Amino acid sequence: MAAPCVSCGAAASYRLFLAGRVSFAREQGLWKAAAAGLQTGTSCQILRLKHSPAVTTKKNVAALRRESYTVDFIKKQIEEFNIGKRHLANMMGEDPETFTQEDIDRAITYLFPSGLFEKRARPIMKHPEEIFPKQRAIQWGEDGRPFHFLFYTGKQSYYSLMHEAYGKVLHVEERQDQLRAKGLFSEKPKTKDPIGSRWLIKEELEEMLVEKLSDQDYAQFIRLLERLSALPCDAAEEEFVGRFRRTVTVQSKKHLIEPLQYDEQGMAFSTGQGKRKTANAEAVVYGHGSGKIEINGVDYLLYFPVTQDREQLMFPFHFLDRLGKHDVTCTVSGGGRSSQAGAIRLAVARALCSFITEDEVEWMRQAGLLTTDPRVRERKKPGQEGARRKFTWKKR
């Protein structure tokens, strides 16, 4: 009985509110008139109260209101988008039938060139599904009966998903029991793809279900899916679990390895570049050699008197157990002694990638030999003596 009362209650209260306002204004006007009459002595003059019902009390700003779009509105937007797409294709002189989203984007950037730096502020023309946020349609029919059997829980999609997943777990366990009873059960070890896929994150699940979830809900769901995937499933259950996994690009596969080059004498060599602070280095590593390193035409012993810098040069070779087997010729400029050494080390490591196997490249990457050191000198700030050092604090 709450539902009818709410609507008529709201209507009644609105009418009361209006009546209240009018009577309040009239009262105020009368009171003011009476006061004016008392003060000035002329009781006939009625001061009109300038009543300006401005919406200053409640923040009814469009940006803060929750916009809810009706189904008809979205449908109309989709029709307009499709018609506009065809017009755009005609304008650009292309075939309206085979006009894809990339063509639309190109056409819009051509017709409406924008110098704005914020990419999201530039003109776009996308399908309304991507622009208007996904919303829930009305959840019940004309007689008031909700469509979904778990509507009264509040989170119908999430709980129905849990129900479905648990049902599958029970089904698989029942099948296992039947096989065990018949004696046909075999303990097959589950082989799963260890790297390459991950469970979808909470935001992705929320987007999929169009519902807000808590962290505990998400954790429960993942636990249930883990339990299901640990059991021996058949194709239908695998497909169900697969809906909640996303592929992950493996990091080391992105690294492009240059093929070996050969010079006039047939010696294999490879080049690499490296940077550290403001030093830039370019190294050429030869396949066969005796461990000679030449920097800017000078031997490494003379160029780097300090042992620490020479150790930095040695490190890639030492890591791969190829200490006396390669010759290096490199050029370096900029920076100081230590940063030049670091730059040459990076260049040499990158050049060495062409000579070694993929696993060794992955080990080098994990050891940090192939990563540019991002640290640069931090600027000095005004009001401080250095980048971090403050002036001496004096109490008085």
Place this chain on the structure above:
Amino acid sequence: MAPGAVLPRLLGAGEGPGVARAAGAPPGRGGGRGRALSPRDAGPACSPPLRPDLSARILSEPLKHADFFNVKELFSVRSLFNARVHLGHKAGCRHRFMEPYIFGSRLGQDIIDLEQTATHLQLALNFTAHVAFRGGIILFVSRARQFSHLIESTAWSCGEYAHTRYFKGGLLTNAPLLLGPRVRLPDLVIFLHTLNNVFEPHVAVRDAAKMNIPTVGIVDTNCNPCLITYPVPGNDDSPPAVQLFCQLFHTVVTRAKEKRRQLEALHRLQGAPGPHPADPTAPGAPSPGAQAGLGVDHSP
């Protein structure tokens, strides 16, 4: 056992809210709603609404008989005993208000009086059938994790609703805010477990009483039967007992909906007011029930 002496406050109270609620809800049911994951056993969809006098006649017909849907034949004291419905908790867990329903105590374990259970269960099932016949929304509530899946499946298969999850505070009392502006609340709440996971009375018992929603509840020896409209003393912890109750409610709801469909079809065929609405010649399975309900059972 004299049923009249035992029943505290039931016979007059039961019909009233149900009738008022059903009258408040629109009698005709329109068709053509798109359903995804909807309860399977839907009402008469895609059929024009009946004339008001015919629908009034259909709605008043079951109220003239004590057991129109013949729920008595669905169970017996023997079947309740076989499903272990008589087993209560230990005497230390006994709730004071459950003492009238307890037959005795055996080796420290309370035994529930199945004769009383049978009477209460018959009333509860009859009321459920009437609510389902009038197109009411039935909500199955329980907080036992062991039977959550079973209860949700039961609700789905008979076309009603279930809530076996964490019960949010103002779900019934603040429904327009939580569920939507013009939501329709359940017309009957069936508790298969009256207690929640910390052995306290479920919040929905009190909230349904606040919102004037009639409740049917399986009360064990450690439960409080006070706020429940149709308490059914019985075991709620053994799987066979809960399965039996789920199956009974499912049968009763489907039977009532089927009866409603048959009566509407009959009236549509007859057009003008027919000779006797609940004909013995009406097709379908529960016709012996209708016959038995008509002539025989006018119990005082």
